[in-house]
Ligand SMILES: CC(C)(COP(=O)(O)OP(=O)(O)OC[C@H]1O[C@@H](n2cnc3c(N)ncnc32)[C@H](O)[C@@H]1O)[C@@H](O)C(=O)NCCC(=O)NCCS
């Protein structure tokens with residue numbers, strides 16, 4: 001069976017950027033944020049549940065209204081829990097099924113909320129991507145044209161970054177001081193080695 005690796009980090013840490021580097025090395029990557037959105041757009045039953053819980057405005061013309069939903073859930077912890085309870089089980093199951101189909105020494109599940117959603121237990125090792133908070137805020141503000149307060153609110157719904165990193169087996173520092181590609185290459189060699197020994 002494929003060695004299952006998690007890749008996590010708080011908002012703006014650079015998970016997707018790091019995941020792309022692993023992708024260029026031929027490692028399959030499951031992008032949980034995107035899959036969660038696909039499921040929310042395509043699963044009719046889930047769509048109904050989301051509309052019943054958050055109102056018809058959650059979808060426009062059958063497509064998830066991300067801004068509407070983000071404004072609701074990130075400003076109300078109870079609503080966020082309701083959304084997580086609807087979306088996370090299906091996303092975790094999709095990742096499990098995807099992992100079973102992978103034919104590579106190891107495969108990566110990239111997800112912001114591995115620990116928060118309780119899915120880290122399904123994985124063999126977890127890589128954390130670390131960047132200082134000020135840089136993470138700046139990156140997200142530049143990428144999405146959102147305000148600082150919106151980023152801080154979203155951050156406050158995730159576990160503290162220092163604690164998250166302590167829960168990880170490996171850390172990649174993405175602080176724009178240390179080079180990322182050599183760190184990924186080194187870890188790639190290590191994971192190939194572990195995968196070889198576990199066969
Ligand atoms: C509310 C939604 C529609 C907003 O969409 P939007 O395009 O603005 O954000 P996107 O999904 O790309 O997430 C960007 C970042 O926000 C943070 N974030 C997203 N969902 C959550 C959450 N449930 N709790 C805490 N932080 C979150 C993560 O750092 C994530 O990487 C969307 O985030 C969502 O459906 N979230 C619930 C499902 C979920 O938990 N997805 C993420 C991992 S499976």
Ligand SMILES: Nc1ncnc2c1ncn2[C@@H]1O[C@H](COP(=O)(O)OP(=O)(O)OP(=O)(O)O)[C@@H](O)[C@H]1O
Pocket residue numbers: 009010011012013014015016017018033112139140143174175176180
């Ligand atoms: N080392 C880097 N140098 C310059 N820009 C970077 C670096 N790493 C990430 N970025 C930029 O910062 C932004 C956030 O990175 P990325 O989307 O990879 O983070 P993420 O952790 O996946 O974020 P989110 O949790 O919000 O989805 C992107 O615009 C990306 O291009």
